[in-house]
Amino acid sequence: MTVWHRIFDFTDYGQLLSLVHNSILAGLILGVVGGLISTFVMMRDLPFAVHGISELSFAGASAALLLGVNVVAGSLTGSLIAALTIGALGSRARDRNSIIGVLMPFGLGLGVLFLSLYKGRSANKFGLLTGQIVAVDTPQLSWLLGTSAFVLLGLALIWRPLTFASTDPEVAAARGVPVDVLSPAFMLLLGLAVAMSIQIVGALLVLSIMCTPAAAAMRVTAAPRLVTLLSVVFAVCSVVGGILLSLGSSIPISPYVTTISFAIYLACRLIGSRPNRRGPRRAVAVAARPGAPVSSR
Numbered sequence: 001m002t003v004w005h006r007i008f009d010f011t012d013y014g015q016l017l018s019l020v021h022n023s024i025l026a027g028l029i030l031g032v033v034g035g036l037i038s039t040f041v042m043m044r045d046l047p048f049a050v051h052g053i054s055e056l057s058f059a060g061a062s063a064a065l066l067l068g069v070n071v072v073a074g075s076l077t078g079s080l081i082a083a084l085t086i087g088a089l090g091s092r093a094r095d096r097n098s099i100i101g102v103l104m105p106f107g108l109g110l111g112v113l114f115l116s117l118y119k120g121r122s123a124n125k126f127g128l129l130t131g132q133i134v135a136v137d138t139p140q141l142s143w144l145l146g147t148s149a150f151v152l153l154g155l156a157l158i159w160r161p162l163t164f165a166s167t168d169p170e171v172a173a174a175r176g177v178p179v180d181v182l183s184p185a186f187m188l189l190l191g192l193a194v195a196m197s198i199q200i201v202g203a204l205l206v207l208s209i210m211c212t213p214a215a216a217a218m219r220v221t222a223a224p225r226l227v228t229l230l231s232v233v234f235a236v237c238s239v240v241g242g243i244l245l246s247l248g249s250s251i252p253i254s255p256y257v258t259t260i261s262f263a264i265y266l267a268c269r270l271i272g273s274r275p276n277r278r279g280p281r282r283a284v285a286v287a288a289r290p291g292a293p294v295s296s297r
Contacts, residue, residue: 017244017247020243020247022140022141023200023243024240024243024244025141026140026141026144026199026200027200027236027239027240027242027243028236028239028240029144029145029148029196030144030148030196030197030200030209030235030239031209031232031235031236031237031238031239031240032148032152032232032235032236033148033151033152033193033196034193034197034209034210034213034235034239035213035214035228035231035232035233035234035235035236036152036155036228036231036232037151037155037189037190037193037210038209038210038211038212038213038214038215038231038235039214039217039227039228039231040162040163040166040186040190041190041210041211041214042211042214042215042218043163043166043167043214044166044186046190047207047210047211048097048100049086049096049100049187049190050190050194050206050207050210050211051100051104051206051207052082052086052099052100052101052103052104052107053079053082053083053086053190053191053194054079054194054197054198054203054204054206055082055103055104055105055106055107055108055111055203056078056079056081056082056103056106056107056110057075057076057078057079057082057107057191057194057195057198057203058075058078058107058108058111058128058198058203059078059107059108059110059111059114060074060075060076060077060078060079060081061074061075061078061111061128061198061203062074062110062111062112062113062114062115062118062128063078063110063114064077065114065115065118065120065128066114066115066117066118071128072140072143072144072195072199073143075195075198075199076143076147076191076192076195078107078195079191079192079194079195079198080188080191080192080195082103082107082191083187083188083190083191083192083194084184084187084188084191085099085103086099086100086103086187087183087184087185087186087187087188088184111128111203115128128198128202128203140199144196144199147192147195147196148196150192151189151192151193151196154185154188154189155189158182158185158186161177161178161182162182162185162186163224164177165177165179165182165183190210193210194206194210197209197210200239200243200253200257201239201242201253201254201257201258202252202254204254205254205257205258208238208254208257208258208261208262209235209238209239209257209261212234212238212261212262212264212265213230213231213232213234213235213238213261213264214227214231215265216230216231216234216261216264216265216267216268216269217229217230217231217234217268219265219268219269219271219272219273220268220271220272221272234261234264235261237260237264238257238258238260238261238264239257241256241257241260242254242256242257242258242259242260243256243257245260
């Protein structure tokens, strides 16, 4: 078998497609949640935090795999511990980054330790790092649906004040927005979203869902609503497209997802490289202020 056929092999593609309907549905859900979360990750300058949370989520999933308990529950536990720690202790960017810098190697080291002690199938180990398209069974899909519903509800409740606090925290605090409460609340939602992403793309490449979609959208528009919409579209295309491309190959899903995500970002960067464009953050900040009109352009 040539390298090309290992990467792209559409033999019996129709039959294989019917076996991964759970994964496609999971990818669609994850794309929606990841696209929405990605908007605030970029606005609040949290890509580094996403990576830190994913490392502890990986450690939690590895511990669950070693102990023979629910891997999704272990992943969620690790994510929540990291997210709440960062949210509670890292109110300033310098403090937050130093905390994440401590948590990342600790979580990765624990994960490697647990996987080294695990004597089961090697595919289970590899899947935690790079994702598996066939690993989403009905119980995992139920976990994913429940977690997604909670994250979407939480975002709906805090969307407008969180947008205001993310772009202009001093003014938001002066207007009475509970900035100190919104930070840990968002970190909780972010932790849940990261744990969901690891089940599909693995711990190492979760930034392709939690960061790149909004980064690409902000390159082509400054309208806050359109940034959010494009971020969701880009995330869904990356995840679902990656699943569909990787279905017939022996390559893990993550290279496909990250390649599509990067291609979208590169295209948006080329399209948006025009001078004298008003920055997305400034436009979002104006729109988020109470009483300000929200433009759809």
